[in-house]
């Protein structure tokens with residue numbers, strides 16, 4: 117499908133059947149790993165390396181239900197880790213901006229928390245507000261689902277997408293689909309759900325797929341000056357990133373034992389030359405959860421601290437001194453004031 121000319125409003129009218137068939141053929145060609153057509157080859161090429169022509173810049177929001185791979189995709193599209201990931205649903209809690217500048221184009225990706233439909237507590241209400249705010253004013257939406265699946269939670273996210281913004285259906289985790297032939301009828305069935313601008317079956321962990329998606333996104337971005345410096349990767353502060361990385365290690369090292377309503381607050385962040393001193397508190401809801409985080413003889417807390425510190429040192433190329441505390445604040449996730457105080461808008 118030809119993308120809308122830069123700057124033109126792109127009403128998501130249903131694409132004509134010919135376009136639809138061509139899109140599906142391209143998508144299915146990729147899904148079945150069939151050699152690319154010349155048209156696909158054109159769209160598959162990476163964005164130009166050297167700046168040519170006028171600058172392009174636009175916002176691309178990544179939306180979907182929890183755990184479909186949005187943050188993994190954002191990091192891959194940016195080429196650096198800007199959003200934390202884990203097997204635990206609801207890992208992402210903030211609007212995270214990841215920036216990639218290639219050739220004449222600046223992509224500003226917006227990762228969002230997975231839209232919560234199950235529990236209506238204060239934390240989830242705040243997360244959902246973040247999602248709605250992030251999708252309101254973008255040039256392109258990447259609606260991420262797991263390839264071959266579409267359930268009520270996916271449908272609820274789809275129903276929230278604003279009209280007038282082109283949507284690419286990203287069918288992620290294609291590597292998990294063992295019977296690839298089943299993807300064709302599934303993609304066809306997805307046509308009836310929304311007038312998607314494109315269908316894109318992929319694996320967010322496969323660099324070739326990510327490069328192709330990047331090239332496809334580029335076609336939807338308007339001609340306008342860049343908003344960030346060419347080497348900016350995110351608009352988030354180092355302090356924010358530190359708290360997020362501790363939360364990632366916390367979730368990864370406690371697995372399913374620890375409820376998702378645990379959080380991390382950075383109490384202090386100071387820089388002395390190349391050394392960063394950080395003090396953070398892990399907040400849990402019950403006394404029993406505190407034991408889970410601390411572990412036998414403090415082993416688990418120590419590991420969370422060591423892994424977070426090492427990753428931050430790699431990221432910043434300097435020494436980090438990280439101090440961690442654990443506190444119980446029962447019922448914080450259903451207390452509007454605390455949810456705000458802990459940094460969730």
Ligand SMILES: Nc1nc2c(ncn2[C@@H]2O[C@H](COP(=O)(O)OP(=O)(O)OP(=O)(O)O)[C@@H](O)[C@H]2O)c(=O)[nH]1
Pocket residue numbers: 180181182183184185186187188189200201202203204205206207208209228229230288289290291292318319320321
């Ligand atoms: N096999 C496979 N796993 C993937 C792929 N993409 C992501 N994952 C895994 O899926 C899990 C969830 O990924 P995230 O990127 O944290 O998902 P998310 O949608 O940001 O999750 P929330 O923070 O809950 O909204 C992680 O364990 C990822 O490693 C993929 O293409 N293939």
